[in-house]
Amino acid sequence: MAIFKGAIDRLRKGLSKTSANTGGAIRHLLLGKPLSKELLRDLERALIQADVGVKTAIELRKDIEAMWERGEISTGDEAWPMLKSQLVAYFPDEDRTLHFAEPKNGPTVIVVAGINGAGKTTTIAKLCKRLHDDGHSVLLAACDTFRAAAVEQLTVWATRLGVDIVCGQQGGDPAAVAFDACAAARSRGTDVLIVDTAGRLHTQSHLMDQLSKIRRVVEKQLPGAPHEVLLVIDATTGQNGVNQAKVFAEATDVTGIVLTKIDGSARGGIVIAIREALNLPVKFVGVGETPDDLEPFEPEVFVDAMFAE
Numbered sequence: 045m046a047i048f049k050g051a052i053d054r055l056r057k058g059l060s061k062t063s064a065n066t067g068g069a070i071r072h073l074l075l076g077k078p079l080s081k082e083l084l085r086d087l088e089r090a091l092i093q094a095d096v097g098v099k100t101a102i103e104l105r106k107d108i109e110a111m112w113e114r115g116e117i118s119t120g121d122e123a124w125p126m127l128k129s130q131l132v133a134y135f136p137d138e139d140r141t142l143h144f145a146e147p148k149n150g151p152t153v154i155v156v157a158g159i160n161g162a163g164k165t166t167t168i169a170k171l172c173k174r175l176h177d178d179g180h181s182v183l184l185a186a187c188d189t190f191r192a193a194a195v196e197q198l199t200v201w202a203t204r205l206g207v208d209i210v211c212g213q214q215g216g217d218p219a220a221v222a223f224d225a226c227a228a229a230r231s232r233g234t235d236v237l238i239v240d241t242a243g244r245l246h247t248q249s250h251l252m253d254q255l256s257k258i259r260r261v262v263e264k265q266l267p268g269a270p271h272e273v274l275l276v277i278d279a280t281t282g283q284n285g286v287n288q289a290k291v292f293a294e295a296t297d298v299t300g301i302v303l304t305k306i307d308g309s310a311r312g313g314i315v316i317a318i319r320e321a322l323n324l325p326v327k328f329v330g331v332g333e334t335p336d337d338l339e340p341f342e343p344e345v346f347v348d349a350m351f352a353e
């Protein structure tokens with residue numbers, strides 16, 4: 045998948061609440077000041093406010109403090125680039141690209157999961173547009189048969205984006221929809237099948253069982269699939285969202301995270317807390333509601349945007 049044009053600008057715009065609030069507060073705190081114990085305590089507090097997580101905020105403060113005590117830095121201005129590079133260092137050098145099937149092995153399958161309202165269906169529209177623009181044929185599977193209007197919502201996107209969709213009845217069996225979609229993708233020679241799933245069922249264990257069932261059907265129908273199970277997390281839900289995401293990650297083999305609604309949050313530091321808590325690569329971030337508002341996650345670009353003036 046090509047790196048998208050204008051990605052940095054869109055990311056900066058998406059992170060403008062964070063950069064104006066959290067980023068601005070930290071900049072104001074550090075720049076033009078000599079380092080002191082008190083200043084470092086304030087820095088720790090500001091990092092907690094940014095949602096990086098308490099443990100990480102303490103670690104970051106201690107790192108900067110140690111540099112100060114060793115005499116390597118003495119001012120906030122010197123601490124500033126150190127802080128940024130320490131934040132980037134929380135992201136290991138890992139594969140953040142989308143995984144595709146070998147062309148001869150048939151369709152790539154991307155299953156999209158997450159709690160209700162996280163942004164799954166919108167993310168599917170965004171991924172679909174990117175893939176379609178890159179010349180891939182895409183088929184959507186509407187496996188959220190639980191929520192009224194979920195199928196309709198995905199159908200509207202499919203029509204707008206000019207791709208096909210496989211639907212079932214509302215209240216029908218989502219695994220049967222997954223089965224039909226796999227068969228359709230294989231027989232049509234589709235490049236990528238994207239599977240939408242429910243975000244809410246009667247209980248959470250029902251939800252996890254349903255996800256596992258969809259997964260088993262996909263695995264059986266198309267060997268090597270699913271190639272991606274993307275867990276969608278709403279950035280505005282903070283630490284609560286992290287805990288819910290853990291339940292999903294424990295229940296199914298997630299291959300990557302999509303962090304949505306970063307544009308609606310002033311606490312972009314949540315991406316660090318999520319990476320730490322789930323130990324999974326963050327592959328994309330959602331920066332708005334249109335199909336163009338999805339950017340690949342690059343730690344350095346992201347941290348820069350968090351602190352952009």
Ligand SMILES: Nc1nc2c(ncn2[C@@H]2O[C@H](COP(=O)(O)OP(=O)(O)OP(=O)(O)O)[C@@H](O)[C@H]2O)c(=O)[nH]1
Pocket residue numbers: 158159160161162163164165166167188191194242243244304305306307308329330331332333337
């Ligand atoms: N600002 C902003 N809004 C977003 C983003 N992603 C999704 N949304 C909005 O969040 C709301 C919920 O998005 P959906 O895609 O329907 O969420 P879902 O996870 O499919 O929800 P369920 O189907 O109910 O489980 C919609 O109003 C979207 O427009 C984003 O990156 N930024």
Ligand SMILES: [Mg+2]
Pocket residue numbers: 164165166188194240241243
């Ligand atoms: Mg949905």
